[in-house]
Amino acid sequence: MRDWATTDTGPATVQVMTAGGAGRPGAPAQGYDAVVVGGGTIGLTCAWRMARRGLHVAVVDPEPGRGASWVAAGMLAPVTEVHYTEERLVALTMASARRWPSFAVELEADAGSAIAYRTCGTLVVDGDDDDRAWSDELYRFQRSLGLDVERLNGRRVRQLEPNIAPGVRSGLLANGDHQVQTRRLVTALLAAGTARGVQWHRFPATAIDVAGGTVRGVEVNGESLWAPVVVLAAGCWSGSIPGVPAGVVPPVRPVKGQILRLAGEARRILLQRSVRGLVQGSSVYLVPRADGTVVIGATVEERGFDTTVTAGAVYELLRDARRVVPGVAELELVEARAGLRPGSPDNAPVVGATTVSGLVLATGHYRNGILLSPLTADAVAAVVAGEEVPPEMAPFTPARFGPARPASSATATL
Amino acid sequence: MRDWATTDTGPATVQVMTAGGAGRPGAPAQGYDAVVVGGGTIGLTCAWRMARRGLHVAVVDPEPGRGASWVAAGMLAPVTEVHYTEERLVALTMASARRWPSFAVELEADAGSAIAYRTCGTLVVDGDDDDRAWSDELYRFQRSLGLDVERLNGRRVRQLEPNIAPGVRSGLLANGDHQVQTRRLVTALLAAGTARGVQWHRFPATAIDVAGGTVRGVEVNGESLWAPVVVLAAGCWSGSIPGVPAGVVPPVRPVKGQILRLAGEARRILLQRSVRGLVQGSSVYLVPRADGTVVIGATVEERGFDTTVTAGAVYELLRDARRVVPGVAELELVEARAGLRPGSPDNAPVVGATTVSGLVLATGHYRNGILLSPLTADAVAAVVAGEEVPPEMAPFTPARFGPARPASSATATL
Numbered sequence: 001m002r003d004w005a006t007t008d009t010g011p012a013t014v015q016v017m018t019a020g021g022a023g024r025p026g027a028p029a030q031g032y033d034a035v036v037v038g039g040g041t042i043g044l045t046c047a048w049r050m051a052r053r054g055l056h057v058a059v060v061d062p063e064p065g066r067g068a069s070w071v072a073a074g075m076l077a078p079v080t081e082v083h084y085t086e087e088r089l090v091a092l093t094m095a096s097a098r099r100w101p102s103f104a105v106e107l108e109a110d111a112g113s114a115i116a117y118r119t120c121g122t123l124v125v126d127g128d129d130d131d132r133a134w135s136d137e138l139y140r141f142q143r144s145l146g147l148d149v150e151r152l153n154g155r156r157v158r159q160l161e162p163n164i165a166p167g168v169r170s171g172l173l174a175n176g177d178h179q180v181q182t183r184r185l186v187t188a189l190l191a192a193g194t195a196r197g198v199q200w201h202r203f204p205a206t207a208i209d210v211a212g213g214t215v216r217g218v219e220v221n222g223e224s225l226w227a228p229v230v231v232l233a234a235g236c237w238s239g240s241i242p243g244v245p246a247g248v249v250p251p252v253r254p255v256k257g258q259i260l261r262l263a264g265e266a267r268r269i270l271l272q273r274s275v276r277g278l279v280q281g282s283s284v285y286l287v288p289r290a291d292g293t294v295v296i297g298a299t300v301e302e303r304g305f306d307t308t309v310t311a312g313a314v315y316e317l318l319r320d321a322r323r324v325v326p327g328v329a330e331l332e333l334v335e336a337r338a339g340l341r342p343g344s345p346d347n348a349p350v351v352g353a354t355t356v357s358g359l360v361l362a363t364g365h366y367r368n369g370i371l372l373s374p375l376t377a378d379a380v381a382a383v384v385a386g387e388e389v390p391p392e393m394a395p396f397t398p399a400r401f402g403p404a405r406p407a408s409s410a411t412a413t414l
Numbered sequence: 415m416r417d418w419a420t421t422d423t424g425p426a427t428v429q430v431m432t433a434g435g436a437g438r439p440g441a442p443a444q445g446y447d448a449v450v451v452g453g454g455t456i457g458l459t460c461a462w463r464m465a466r467r468g469l470h471v472a473v474v475d476p477e478p479g480r481g482a483s484w485v486a487a488g489m490l491a492p493v494t495e496v497h498y499t500e501e502r503l504v505a506l507t508m509a510s511a512r513r514w515p516s517f518a519v520e521l522e523a524d525a526g527s528a529i530a531y532r533t534c535g536t537l538v539v540d541g542d543d544d545d546r547a548w549s550d551e552l553y554r555f556q557r558s559l560g561l562d563v564e565r566l567n568g569r570r571v572r573q574l575e576p577n578i579a580p581g582v583r584s585g586l587l588a589n590g591d592h593q594v595q596t597r598r599l600v601t602a603l604l605a606a607g608t609a610r611g612v613q614w615h616r617f618p619a620t621a622i623d624v625a626g627g628t629v630r631g632v633e634v635n636g637e638s639l640w641a642p643v644v645v646l647a648a649g650c651w652s653g654s655i656p657g658v659p660a661g662v663v664p665p666v667r668p669v670k671g672q673i674l675r676l677a678g679e680a681r682r683i684l685l686q687r688s689v690r691g692l693v694q695g696s697s698v699y700l701v702p703r704a705d706g707t708v709v710i711g712a713t714v715e716e717r718g719f720d721t722t723v724t725a726g727a728v729y730e731l732l733r734d735a736r737r738v739v740p741g742v743a744e745l746e747l748v749e750a751r752a753g754l755r756p757g758s759p760d761n762a763p764v765v766g767a768t769t770v771s772g773l774v775l776a777t778g779h780y781r782n783g784i785l786l787s788p789l790t791a792d793a794v795a796a797v798v799a800g801e802e803v804p805p806e807m808a809p810f811t812p813a814r815f816g817p818a819r820p821a822s823s824a825t826a827t828l
Binding site for chain 2: 260262308309310311312314315318319321322328329330331332333334336
């Protein structure tokens with residue numbers, strides 16, 4: 001963090017008044033070491049981790065924690081999500097999964113609250129023979145990658161989870177796929193950030209200030225937040241904040257996911273671990289909580305910025321969940337909600353420095369945002385500090401999408 | 415209304431203090447001509463109609479209009495509900511349906527608001543050949559009763575409703591089955607009651623005061639509401655109010671119904687009229703509103719006083735609705751809710767005087783409460799005034815359920 005200390009915004013914790021420059025003439029301004037645009041799990045984690053390193057950090061978000069993170073089921077599934085991805089992404093997700101246990105401990109310590117990180121494993125079950133053929137493929141691919149996954153017959157499936165549908169005749173057990181309660185996670189990230197001095201600006205970012213190829217700060221609510229570093233972590237909205245030069249705007253789009261929350265009773269737990277079902281080619285997951293709640297997800301829909309809960313999606317989620325675990329029919333439907341994942345052209349994250357000096361991207365995490373938050377935040381903090389990013393993150397630089405290639409290495413651009 | 419004026423509670427509009435008797439010693443008391451226990455559609459309609467006749471009326475309900483009425487779809491379906499019932503009940507429901515047009519006009523005039531009473535007819539469609547065989551039976555029965563019902567082939571069904579599923583090959587059209595927006599209905603009943611001087615006591619009734627075989631009033635929130643007439647119209651809770659002698663307690667039970675509300679767009683109306691589908695033996699209805707809303711109902715469940723919305727019921731309602739009108743899948747699911755219908759041993763209403771002088775029952779309306787409210791209220795007002803009840807209501811006296819037979823005619827017991 002040599003660079004920011006030499007910028008012209010002065011000592012980062014000092015309130016400064018600007019008479020021009022990036023802000024409106026005469027508008028008030030505040031100085032920070034870094035401003036994070038977007039208070040989802042990624043943005044909150046980046047802010048907290050930078051603050052732990054001693055930076056003075058602000059987060060700009062009208063409702064921190066209430067975007068896709070609030071909707072997400074919280075599966076940490078590098079193994080069972082493998083079929084959606086490719087080998088470099090598996091290396092990334094596995095690396096982030098390895099950081100989760102210590103990340104959870106540190107977060108709970110800073111926040112003073114629990115996030116219910118559960119190392120319960122994930123069971124994948126096959127609906128019929130066609131589904132089994134598909135899951136055989138998955139199994140072979142997972143094994144070829146050296147992943148910890150075990151083939152189970154129907155009897156063994158039901159030993160592990162007696163409430164799985166009687167028709168299920170085979171499955172896979174991924175012991176390394178865990179879960180976290182996302183709403184507790186964002187609540188803890190807010191508390192941990194506050195404990196480390198993070199400042200909250202609960203308004204939309206109206207613009208990112210860029211001048212002469214260098215970021216100057218963020219405009220919010222008529223105020224200029226001056227900072228030598230801006231982390232753009234606004235999920236699927238990361239491409240919509242004014243002020244970012246055309247070639248640097250991250251190529252993200254919203255990918256709608258609808259999800260259900262069912263309430264059960266803590267004394268009648270339906271499932272011990274997360275269950276994914278492949279039912280006639282359609283994928284569904286059920287994530288159980290200790291209080292009897294079961295989260296059922298999720299659709300994957302290309303519908304733009306639409307968060308309507310549709311009758312058809314609720315129907316299909318319940319249909320598929322019932323086929324895997326018939327007992328869910330008895331649970332109370334307490335919530336149906338849609339969130340917008342940030343998809344990228346290859347549906348892999350977009351994390352790292354850009355050709356705009358000081359502007360760092362942390363977006364495009366698609367279905368893996370919760371899982372990838374520890375590694376993403378460490379990568380962002382490394383970029384900001386002029387350190388090497390974790391090698392697994394290196395391939396996911398914004399530079400891979402075309403002309404807006406950083407002039408040299410990621411650290412050199414800051 | 416000769417009887418009540420001669421009772422010992424004095425002029426009905428005078429506030430009286432009781433030093434004993436029905437209330438707590440020293441508790442405040444108010445006098446009314448009639449107190450209605452229960453502010454659902456039945457109770458509100460009874461109160462408003464009595465008030466229109468010049469009576470000073472109070473309604474006791476912690477949340478008027480928010481019980482089963484708030485959940486109900488508002489189908490006014492004497493013809494298409496016929497298969498659940500028997501011939502005497504058809505005569506009753508048809509008689510009440512005939513009162514609906516003038517009832518709606520009078521209510522809207524008193525309330526100053528619209529209730530969206532629509533004489534749109536109801537279409538019954540058959541899912542498959544088995545369903546068609548069943549609906550042939552229904553059609554023959556309806557015709558034998560002289561009901562206005564028309565057999566349609568698939569082409570004609572789709573002429574009337576282009577969004578019906580292509581697989582539907584036959585149907586029935588009941589021109590006389592209408593609908594009303596129940597939430598507007600109860601809102602209007604509250605306004606109309608207020609306009610006619612009805613007083614609202616927004617607390618639970620703690621007891622009905624009965625002494626010497628005569629009703630004295632109602633206890634509510636530590637207060638005694640004195641009245642020579644008490645109308646017990648508390649839906650499925652009508653059997654749970656303390657103070658009613660054992661043989662007079664109405665034999666009602668809660669029958670759970672789960673229902674969905676889907677939002678659409680006024681410019682893309684999916685259906686012109688209410689549609690009932692019989693799908694593989696399972697019955698579903700879709701009630702369209704002018705604003706694009708579609709109400710889908712309803713389960714019929716014997717679960718006691720349970721209003722949990724279950725995943726299984728939501729699934730089944732959506733499944734059956736989609737089979738009849740596939741386009742509902744695109745609508746927004748905005749509400750899932752359960753209500754409790756008041757069922758009786760024969761699932762017909764329990765309306766009339768009891769062996770307790772002054773205590774009138776108006777409950778047990780099961781699936782027909784909205785439809786039967788005009789006739790029920792007229793019957794109750796007639797009983798209270800010492801007039802003949804409408805002949806169609808006469809068979810549905812509380813006396814039919816056993817030993818608690820009124821000493822003589824309904825009017826004589828008051």
